[in-house]
Amino acid sequence: MKVTIVDIAKKLKVTPSTVSRALADNERVSIKTRELVKRTANEMGYQPNVIASSLRKGTSDTIGMVVPRINRHFFSNVIGGVEEVLNQAGYNLTIIQTSERFDNEVKAIDTLFNSRVAGIIISHSIETNDFEHLQRVSSQMPLVQFDRVNELLDGPKIINDNYKGSYIVTQNLIKKGCRKFIHLTGNDNAHIYKQRKNGFLDAIEEAKVPKLEVTIIDNALTRSSGFDAINDIVGKKEFDALVCAGDYAALGTIECLLKNNISIPSEVCVVGFGDEPFAELMSPSMSTVNQDGEEMGRIAAQSMLECIKDKKLNTTKVVPVKVEWRQSSNKEQF
Amino acid sequence: MKVTIVDIAKKLKVTPSTVSRALADNERVSIKTRELVKRTANEMGYQPNVIASSLRKGTSDTIGMVVPRINRHFFSNVIGGVEEVLNQAGYNLTIIQTSERFDNEVKAIDTLFNSRVAGIIISHSIETNDFEHLQRVSSQMPLVQFDRVNELLDGPKIINDNYKGSYIVTQNLIKKGCRKFIHLTGNDNAHIYKQRKNGFLDAIEEAKVPKLEVTIIDNALTRSSGFDAINDIVGKKEFDALVCAGDYAALGTIECLLKNNISIPSEVCVVGFGDEPFAELMSPSMSTVNQDGEEMGRIAAQSMLECIKDKKLNTTKVVPVKVEWRQSSNKEQF
DNA sequence: ATATAAAATACAAACGTTTGCGCAAAAATA
DNA sequence: TATTTTTGCGCAAACGTTTGTATTTTATAT
CATH class of the missing domain: 3.40.50.2300 (Response regulator)
Known part of the structure; x- marks a missing residue:
């Protein structure tokens, strides 16, 4: 039903590896084959399976975001800002709201962790004053906090003034x-x-x-x-x-x-x-x-992207208020 | 580093299949082993890899949601309602906003499709009057439309009165x-x-x-x-x-x-x-x-869950206004 | 004791990619 | 012409699950 890399490989009488590399514009395959592969992929209506890709690569192109309330004006603006930057960079956003409840926050972190997101952007619920659930996370993947932050956790923090x-x-x-x-x-x-x-x-x-x-x-x-x-x-x-x-x-x-x-x-x-x-x-x-929620979101997303690249980052950025x-x-x- | 099913299997001197079934509470493994496995999994800090699971099962526990603007009061309320029902049912939500642009909508659908979400809940951008990008989708996975719907597409539709x-x-x-x-x-x-x-x-x-x-x-x-x-x-x-x-x-x-x-x-x-x-x-x-955005969201999510179970559903539900x-x-x- | 049925577990393939390594052919150098 | 280097691609394993089938173990009946 769905066309895979193997199907393309068969049709072109090459191996899946070549197809994979061709699609990724890898130099190890000639420009001619690269273009042939891409064209054929297009014709066949190939859609990459990001699940398989994630499994193999050990990480996904999804960022998790945890907010207290999605329908608060400020938070939805931040989400908008994050979305803008992340989509541009080829990432997706999975959003979970905690409704200001601590147990929901713990569950959210667990869920995101299990779906192997590339990083987590969070603003804590108002009930949260135990941060063990995040300690574990911050050692394994980038963690960006915004607005409501905890100073003791590693990683970038973006706060309002x-x-x-x-x-x-x-x-x-x-x-x-x-x-x-x-x-x-x-x-x-x-x-x-x-x-x-x-x-x-x-x-x-x-x-x-x-x-x-x-x-x-x-x-x-x-x-x-x-x-x-x-x-x-x-x-x-x-x-x-x-x-x-x-x-x-x-x-x-x-x-x-x-x-x-x-x-x-x-x-x-x-x-x-x-x-x-x-x-x-x-x-x-x-x-x-x-x-400025949108600005805060953009900065948070930028920080996340930097973290994914360079691993270490422990800055606190202050967004001016008016x-x-x-x-x-x-x-x-x- | 991360503990997998195989690690648990080795420790218990059973096979991965047994562990997998035990964790899923499958009747084919004895209650004794089921409990032993679960206990050990817990002790070892096992976290299931949903990516691997999705790949194998061919579908994920994520629902995609596409909205024109996340920071519109109405839409963020709908999102809240959807979230509530979906989380309860063990699903996650990936949200993409189109900013009312048609090309963003097409891209969003593509992205969600490629990440093999279990279904898509959408309210169209204001620019959208070509629905080919969804025709393709609606034949492959459940598609629920809300608020701004297209009558010609299959699947449940939830609208305000x-x-x-x-x-x-x-x-x-x-x-x-x-x-x-x-x-x-x-x-x-x-x-x-x-x-x-x-x-x-x-x-x-x-x-x-x-x-x-x-x-x-x-x-x-x-x-x-x-x-x-x-x-x-x-x-x-x-x-x-x-x-x-x-x-x-x-x-x-x-x-x-x-x-x-x-x-x-x-x-x-x-x-x-x-x-x-x-x-x-x-x-x-x-x-x-x-x-009532939240109510609409809840209904949309319910419809999605029904669709995932029964496949066919082509109802239009009207949410009363006040x-x-x-x-x-x-x-x-x- | 043996044959049969049921229960519990093992085996192995599959999902669709990615990637290190190896090998052959072509190109470049000696 | 012989040797080295480069280029292009194939091979096969791996990521962590799930699941159909096969096999072993245990229980039941003869």
Whole structure:
């Protein structure tokens, strides 16, 4: 049914090895035969069996990618960037999502490992703080981490400039006159949130402005937990700035503020992180930190390709972020 | 280095075939040996080589999925649904995006075909109106189409109830008093847009209301083309309802209307299609047709699994849609 | 004890490539 | 012409499974 190298060989009365080499443009076969073989292969409708090829070569042309959620704007952008570079280079991409669950992440790694992918690109689930499943992998094949990375694992890491994003946001809010800050975040074992918090705290610290107040609220990253967090304290506690570690939390807080007739930004400034598509479009439009997912994906893929070639690489690349100033923080400056 | 079936066989002084069968829980090997083998495999850290297995079995446990854009909310939801069902069933998913380009689609199909996936789940690029590349495929492996489907190809098709979505929207707008309609759409060779247009036109037709005006604008699906389309006619042409075949177009039109100080919905009602996350959050919030991507994905995956088992299947399943009525069309009824 | 049936395992080929090695013929050099 | 080098290709093994068939072992019946 399906035409193989052997079929071509038979038809041309040469050996499969010659056909194989001819198709691979190997110098050991004459140009004349090479072209003859290619032409015949075409005529016969030959389609290489990459499975067989992978088995023999011991590696495949597939890269595995593990992400927490495929339908998060940021991640799907990263995937887009990775795809772009990898396809260009002749690689395929197998994508698995963990839905933020640790056991799914372990299973995903196992699966990819068993299908002998050429390498793995991963952003960890939020539950993950044990990295043994990857220790084993990183010794056997290239492992590229992005966004949510673990410093202790070998291999390239691509991260957003989380620290700087928060720092600049906070610095500017202080300049605009905000004094009573609340920071909504996830939890510290996730690197990105720790960095965002540190950027926030350092900006407060280094501002050298007296009487700055700071409150940190953990585990407030979703729309509903953002809403609830503010709902709990509104009326009881004074604040004039909400620096959120994520857009969805910021969205929740804005909804809560509006419901309580607190005006944004004149009474309270709100800033998110991530620049989800809705941030620009909602009302008031949300100030937030834009992270270039596609660029991150391209860099991750590039790093992967380098790793496949040179084996060793242990760099950390930082992708710059850009603060989008919009209505939700558009308070007049002093 | 890596432990294989042969290694286990040697250690246990049995043959590879026994080990293979034991691991597969085959009745032809005694329960005692089965357990012994499994235990030893575990101890030795055996990881099955799925590549070898695929080669031998002639098929893999990977399903290929081709989508126009991975970072479109709807598609990433479908992917999520597919993933959920397929992973449960022990299958993997290889995803390729075509970026709406026909040649990319052809290349994607080729790649998946060559990697001997067990089946392909596809939603066509907007450029695609030649389906030869799939004719070949559908005779060799299961092909499931979703959302953007071609009726002439064999295999299951899962579609949204595009017709009904538009029909209900239009019917209701008429009830609310709208009389001068503009329909922004893509082009007719894409089924979904044709269906949406038909739903729109039929609702107009069947309303039996005198003096309904209708204008159709093609190739207006993006934010900017939506904006431009309205910008071109505003002031020159009267209209009180925009029925858009996509949310991004609707967004563009709303932006254009606001810029021209045309009030929504009192002067013009706008309705989109797709229920992108921003639709709910923008201001005015956008009425639109919600399509359940995850459900569609689950159904597509189920159909794929059935196809793999039974070979023949030629059904078309329709996933119901739900109209979300929001501010952009919240005009008082007669 | 022997013949027969059933159970458990062994044997060997196959899946479609790739690749190190070897061999012959052609070309180049002595 | 004899020797070496180059060129072009064939041979055969290997990658790690799976599976149809053959063989041995064990259980059952005669």
